[in-house]
Amino acid sequence: MCSEMKNYLILTSLVLMCMVQFTQAAFLRCYNGSLDSYLATPLEKPLDLSPCLNTGVPTVVYTFGYRGKSSGPATTAVLKAYITKRKRNVILLDWENEAESGLLGIPLGYALYAVPNAKKIGRKLGEALMALTKAGVSMDDIHLVGHSLGAQIMAYAGKRTRENGQIIARITGLDPARALFEGTLAIQSGLDRTCARFVDILHTDPGGYGTSAATGTVDIWPNYSGNSGSQPGCPPGDFNMFSPEDLCSHDRSWRYYVEALGSPTALMAASATNVDEWVATNGQTNQTIYIGDLTSTRAKGNYYLRTNPEPAYGMGPEGMKPDGNQIRNRRNPILTRILKYLR
Numbered sequence: 001m002c003s004e005m006k007n008y009l010i011l012t013s014l015v016l017m018c019m020v021q022f023t024q025a026a027f028l029r030c031y032n033g034s035l036d037s038y039l040a041t042p043l044e045k046p047l048d049l050s051p052c053l054n055t056g057v058p059t060v061v062y063t064f065g066y067r068g069k070s071s072g073p074a075t076t077a078v079l080k081a082y083i084t085k086r087k088r089n090v091i092l093l094d095w096e097n098e099a100e101s102g103l104l105g106i107p108l109g110y111a112l113y114a115v116p117n118a119k120k121i122g123r124k125l126g127e128a129l130m131a132l133t134k135a136g137v138s139m140d141d142i143h144l145v146g147h148s149l150g151a152q153i154m155a156y157a158g159k160r161t162r163e164n165g166q167i168i169a170r171i172t173g174l175d176p177a178r179a180l181f182e183g184t185l186a187i188q189s190g191l192d193r194t195c196a197r198f199v200d201i202l203h204t205d206p207g208g209y210g211t212s213a214a215t216g217t218v219d220i221w222p223n224y225s226g227n228s229g230s231q232p233g234c235p236p237g238d239f240n241m242f243s244p245e246d247l248c249s250h251d252r253s254w255r256y257y258v259e260a261l262g263s264p265t266a267l268m269a270a271s272a273t274n275v276d277e278w279v280a281t282n283g284q285t286n287q288t289i290y291i292g293d294l295t296s297t298r299a300k301g302n303y304y305l306r307t308n309p310e311p312a313y314g315m316g317p318e319g320m321k322p323d324g325n326q327i328r329n330r331r332n333p334i335l336t337r338i339l340k341y342l343r
Contacts, residue, residue: 026121028061028128029092031083035076043093043121046128047135053089055136058143061125063093065148065177066114067101067242070094074147074254081261085293089137093153095121106241110149115180115188118149122156129168130161143170144196147254148209151176151191151201158195170297171196175203175210175253182211193217198297202253204231209250220291220303222256222267226275233309252313259313260292266314267291269303270321278304283320 026043030052041048053059062078069075070092082090098117101109133139139161144154151173158168173191181190192215193199199216203224206212223231230236234248244251260267271287272278289295289303306323307313 025095025097026124027094029070029094031079031090031092033086034083035079038092040094043124043128046131049091049132050135053132053135053137055138057088058141059089059091059132059137060143060145061091061093061129061154062145063095063147063150063153064099065146065150066099066110067106068096068099068147068150070096074251077258078145078147078254078261081258085261093121093125093150095153099149111180114149118153119156119188122153123160125153126157126160129157130164130166133166139166140169142168143172144168145172145174145257146176147174148250149177150174152181152188155189155191155195162194168196170198170200172257172295173199173201173216174257175205175250176201178207178209178211182213191215200295202257202291204251204253204256205249209247210253214302217297218289218295218299218301218303220269220289220305221275222252222269222305222307224275224304232307255311256291256307256313259311260290263312263314264292264294265290266312266316267305267307268314268317268320269305271299271301271303274302275304279322283322285320288320 027040028043028046028049029038029040030049031038032052039049039052060082062075064072064075075092079090079092082088095117098121099114102113104112129139129142144157146154154171154173158171161168171191176191180186181188190211191199191201200218200220201216202220202222203210203212204222231249231252234252235245239246256267267290269289269291270278270283270285271289272281272285283304287299289299305319306315306321307319308315
């Protein structure tokens with residue numbers, strides 16, 4: 001057998017393995033007051049968490065995105081923030097093995113391995129949540145939070161419960177993954193307002209790693225100008241895929257959210273139909289919203305805010321006003337396009 005044919009067969013086998021592989025290694029972790037104390041069970045056996053659950057308080061389930069880790073910075077920060085707040089069940093959906101890129105590398109690993117796994121795991125999570133309702137957990141008290149591809153997992157979970165006539169109370173998408181869920185190559189249906197009674201989406205890298213369409217009940221756009229660009233404090237330029245610099249704006253979603261959990265009124269956003277209206281009114285509105293636990297589930301539409309370039313990110317009421325650059329860009333759209341191409 002010639003070496004070219006051998007290499008082709010090896011590559012084909014690897015692709016097929018990644019397309020069909022679904023390791024039964026996703027877990028649920030229920031935390032008992034600290035990151036070091038938790039009860040873990042396979043996703044298929046959610047009722048084993050019963051000793052850890054208090055059916056008299058709300059339940060928060062968090063999960064990370066592609067190539068995320070159960071002990072990674074996003075996971076640790078979000079879980080710690082919720083554990084500190086207390087008075088709720090805190091659960092991690094750990095799908096670390098299924099979220100890996102594997103031997104195919106980042107792009108192919110995402111398309112052929114992680115995304116199919118995300119769909120399967122999301123639907124299994126939906127089934128697990130329905131099982132927990134039989135143990136006394138109320139669907140009206142369940143809040144799912146996911147970052148990147150993890151947000152799309154939560155979408156699948158919500159769709160699965162809805163198929164059975166049960167609707168999750170709230171899903172929060174932290175910059176939901178865009179690749180294969182939006183644009184000309186979209187082959188999956190992602191997070192939208194039908195996935196739960198209330199869906200709030202925090203867009204920090206729209207058109208990049210994150211989705212750019214307003215699909216939630218509420219869509220929140222920090223530092224949005226209508227043009228692609230980095231979040232304040234993130235370096236401009238082209239970087240290696242999935243490097244910390246490349247992910248900076250994408251990761252700001254969970255960083256803003258974590259700060260909001262600790263300082264509930266710090267990140268305040270102004271309602272506007274679109275970014276032009278936000279700039280034209282200078283953020284003056286009677287309809288405002290907070291990021292995090294204080295988000296009003298009666299709110300609808302788009303909300304805009306400005307943040308500081310480093311912690312503390314929240315600017316309170318002042319953050320509802322666009323900055324000078326945003327105002328100039330919106331008032332001079334032709335000049336903005338010219339400058340964009342001259343950079």
